[in-house]
Amino acid sequence: MQDNNLTIHLSGNIPEHLFNKRLDQCLAEMFQEYSRSKIKEWIENNHVSVNGEVIAIPRTKMKGRENVVISALQEVKVENKAENIALDIVYEDDDILVVNKPTGLVVHPGAGNASGTMLNALLSHVPEIDKVARAGIVHRLDKDTTGLMVVAKNLQAQTSLVEQLQSRTMGREYEAIVMGNLIAGGYVDAPIGRHATKRTLMAVRETGKPAVTHYRVIEKFRAHTHLRLKLESGRTHQIRVHMTHIKHPLVGDNQYGGRPRPPKKADASFADALRSFNRQALHAAQLTLNHPVSGERMSWQVPLPQDISSLLLIMRNDVIDNKDLMEY
Template sequence: MNQQVKSISLSGEIPPEAFNTRLDQCIAQLFPEYSRSKLKEWILANCVSVDGEVVNTPRLKMKGLEQISISADLETQVEDMAEQIDLDVVFEDNDILVINKPAGLVVHPGAGNQSGTLLNALLAHVPDIEHIPRAGIVHRLDKETTGLMVVAKTLAAQTHLVEQLQSRTMGREYEAVVMGNLIAGGSIDENIGRHTTKRTLMAVKHSGKPAVTHYRVKKKYRAHTYLRMKLETGRTHQIRVHMAHIKHPLVGDIQYGGRARLPKHASENFIAVLREFKRQALHAIQLTLTHPISGETMTWQAPLPEDFKQLLAALDNDAQANGLSESM
């Protein structure tokens, strides 16, 4: 076990709308790159100051506009975690790394996935990234979701990227195939929280965190719709939960109800393609952000993976075989 200690200093301001909210909850919103348990630990260890005075009461109610300072030691413990795993690098400089994540790659180690993750790959690709919280990962894609992710290589870059995520200025666009026929585009503005009984899943809940998904129709098929989507927020499983909520779950998303629905007179080949598509049909196709150091606006696109293209081809063939004209 290689243990290292790095001193960190954080600062921020409690927003006015956080009136009467607990200190631990406020700083969790201010510094989302750190776990709630770590932030609470720092409060109890006298590492957190409010308006210049050390505070060790996590439940202390805030009034809004308080200045928060955190001075703490961050321990990094790495036990044979760096692994040589090929990454599809779309862009890289001294500050950020943009990758095109394949299906099947888990982002963080966890139960059942202690190795072979993106984090393991990053530790090998950028060894110094072990000093950055969560190895520079500022947003996630689900294991079976493909497409673009940005990773911070420095603390300064991470801070700026997290600010863009919080202020909703980072543009993340996706493409997806969903069950059923959607006539036109729209927006879904529904809070998302942990599922009441299925703890590994999320659900639309009034008590959850705000979540907004915009979508537009790219193409209509007999029993499916091809969508382009844009996120304002980045909640866990957001697109999957929102689309299931409006009764249009993603193709292949068994967890949220995307079991194959077969239109009448479907060919054996088309039935096979649908049944063999074993992951959610979701791809992070475009990422736009302000470079955290240069301030330049940058945009990247990732081509659709082969299985997604094969799914679209099968949908096209089924539509044409059954007399449905293209609708873009």
């Protein structure tokens, strides 16, 4: 077991719709990745200021628009073992590690995934990374999402990468196949929060955190569209939630409405390929950041995995075989 103190620095303005709500309620709504009990503890230990004044009473009522700042140390306990799991390493130096994550690999141990995760692999590949909270993992990809992730190998790198994520200077671009026809690019600007009834899922909610996703069309098919997407923010399941919100869920994303729907007169091989594609068709294709020590702007790209490439090929053949059904 390892104990680390992770520096937490959060700030924001309390939304107007939280008028007359308790401070701890407001912060729990604003920073949903932290528990209500942890937020209450921070308030009572003088780690929260409102408009520059430290507030130590969780039940203090807010009027809305107040500026809040949380500065605290969070103890992180890690009880994980190093496991010899192969990693597809795209880049590595003394400070960072860039990995191309395959589908099916869980990033961090949790309920039902106590071992066999990327964190376990990192502890084996870089033993000294156990001195860094969460073994240097500063952002995640869902279990079945493939592509690029950066890992911090020391505390200096971790601090820099977290700051870049928060300031949106780290660029992340994805490719996806979605249901339906999108004629042109655009963006989705809709707040994301925890689903009201399905607590493992996220949803567009008025009380959620701001989230913006930009997209452009790479290729159009009869009943699907291949997209390139860029995040301005990094909310849980952001692309999956935003695409569902505009009625174009990701192919294979059964949790958010992407169940297979072959187009009319699709041949058997195409229909079978759609039905057997059992993950969201989402790939983190490009990662851009400032090196945490040298400051150099760096960028990496990885090609689509075989399963998505194969599905795209089948979709192209469907267009060729059904020219009489195409509409442009």
